[in-house]
Amino acid sequence: MTTLGDPDRAMPPRRPADVDSVPDARAGARTPVVLVVDDSADMRGLLREVLEQSGYEVVTAPSSGKALTLMSERVPDLVITDLMMPGMSGFALRSLMLRRVELAAVPVIVLSAYWARPGETLDAVAVLTKPVDLDRLLEAVEGALATPDS
Numbered sequence: 001m002t003t004l005g006d007p008d009r010a011m012p013p014r015r016p017a018d019v020d021s022v023p024d025a026r027a028g029a030r031t032p033v034v035l036v037v038d039d040s041a042d043m044r045g046l047l048r049e050v051l052e053q054s055g056y057e058v059v060t061a062p063s064s065g066k067a068l069t070l071m072s073e074r075v076p077d078l079v080i081t082d083l084m085m086p087g088m089s090g091f092a093l094r095s096l097m098l099r100r101v102e103l104a105a106v107p108v109i110v111l112s113a114y115w116a117r118p119g120e121t122l123d124a125v126a127v128l129t130k131p132v133d134l135d136r137l138l139e140a141v142e143g144a145l146a147t148p149d150s
Helices: 015-020 040-055 064-073 090-099 135-147
Strands: 033-037 059-062 076-083 106-114 126-129
Touching: 015 076, 015 135, 033 064, 040 059, 040 126, 040 135, 059 064, 064 076, 064 090, 076 090, 076 135, 126 135
Parallel strands: 033 059, 033 076, 076 106, 106 126
Antiparallel strands: none
16 A cells, blocks of 8 residues: 555634535535544545545544544544554444544444454444445445435
């Protein structure tokens, strides 16, 4: 995998003026924010590139701890997380998200090279194995962000 130079950017605080000023391919809609959590800089870079090319605003975090910090500043529309990471795992991240009112409803897509707990869903909208099929990932992202009216 080629290194794509993924500079981890902090999410700017969400201000009411920012919400509607972000352009989107869909008329009148704001760009969905996707938080990618993975300890691999290569994977974060790849996912950032693919998601940004598909019209999403992407913020990345190299750890679950950093992801929680970013989510306390601005709640994303979707989280894509690896499961096996040093320190706090993706399992622990999702568990903590489910306990926080402002994060419990945020959909999560889980990525893992090895699905160690097949009976556990983590209340994820999708579980995809690495190496990730980018078409399947984009389908999962679109499905997770779809509104009931669409």
